[in-house]
Ligand code: ASP
């Protein structure tokens with residue numbers, strides 16, 4: 001059994017959906033379990049629906065939702081003939097569920113409504129794709145993943161209950177091809193939940209784990225994992241092989257290759273992950289597996305919009321265990337993850353993502369024992385497996401405010 005994950009960009013048009021069918025056809029000898037994201041930018045559009053609904057702009061919310069409805073219906077009409085009536089019927093169930101909700105007044109918190117609304121994107125995309133595959137004789141079974149993936153009710157970042165999920169998954173059956181939604185799950189009260197933005201990779205990894213799959217393939221619009229973001233750098237190179245560990249490190253430092261939660265369920269069962277291009281499926285792509293890979297090129301990760309918080313001990317007393325433990329308690333309470341931290345005799349420097357509310361709360365609370373200074377609009381550059389040459393090249397025209405080096409990783413906060 002192989003697991004495939006198709007992201008939003010791979011299914012954002014009639015042509016692209018036809019293209020993934022071509023890919024699936026190339027694997028006609030295999031049993032496949034296929035996880036699909038919402039089409040294109042649907043999730044962003046649904047976020048707008050949720051925001052307007054919660055702000056009391058019901059009309060706006062319904063209008064935005066109407067646009068999405070029409071887009072999906074048009075795609076279905078362009079893809080389907082025999083299956084069209086059935087498909088539209090299925091879609092209309094999901095439309096009605098949302099419209100019914102949008103006519104109500106919000107009485108629960110935003111995150112709850114967010115999940116009820118945003119989760120529909122994957123239900124719509126998989127419905128259309130499943131019908132299309134059936135129409136062209138790639139027979140498959142569609143599953144509502146909310147009947148399988150059980151989560152807690154921590155809406156927008158729900159935690160998976162693996163035991164119940166496994167029990168439920170063991171009860172389903174399909175012949176050669178199963179297809180279901182990424183990114184979503186449900187509570188024990190049948191409320192929809194989401195696993196965090198870009199969470200479909202993680203969903204696919206959950207199924208690969210439960211199926212003891214021989215491999216999982218994430219189909220993307222790039223040739224594989226690159227040593228830097230091609231949108232930021234010209235001369236990037238494809239990395240043909242990576243270890244699970246390296247990918248976890250890359251995700252930790254902010255590389256947006258794969259959702260950070262994806263690796264663990266695969267590593268536990270040593271299931272190799274392939275990152276391949278849906279535009280050039282014949283290319284080998286990148287293989288991520290349980291193997292130490294030597295001689296990697298420098299891997300560059302850029303994080304923009306960073307803040308440097310400079311904390312200076314008020315009474316010139318040393319920054320010892322007490323103030324540090326006070327600081328880490330603040331991080332935990334405010335849910336802040338410092339990207340870089342350096343302590344001196346009477347000061348601490350912290351590099352953090354610029355999340356305004358959190359920064360403000362941290363600054364106010366830290367000011368009980370520190371003088372606080374902030375510096376905004378900085379860039380954090382991380383180079384894994386750095387070389388002197390790669391550091392020189394990247395730092396050439398930068399001013400470094402803070403720098404750290406281990407044997408494997410170079411980091412610099414610059415403007
Ligand atoms: N559709 C969701 C998102 O855009 C999940 C995913 O794409 O993985 O965040």
Ligand code: MG
Nearest residue numbers: 007008037198
């Ligand atoms: Mg996506």
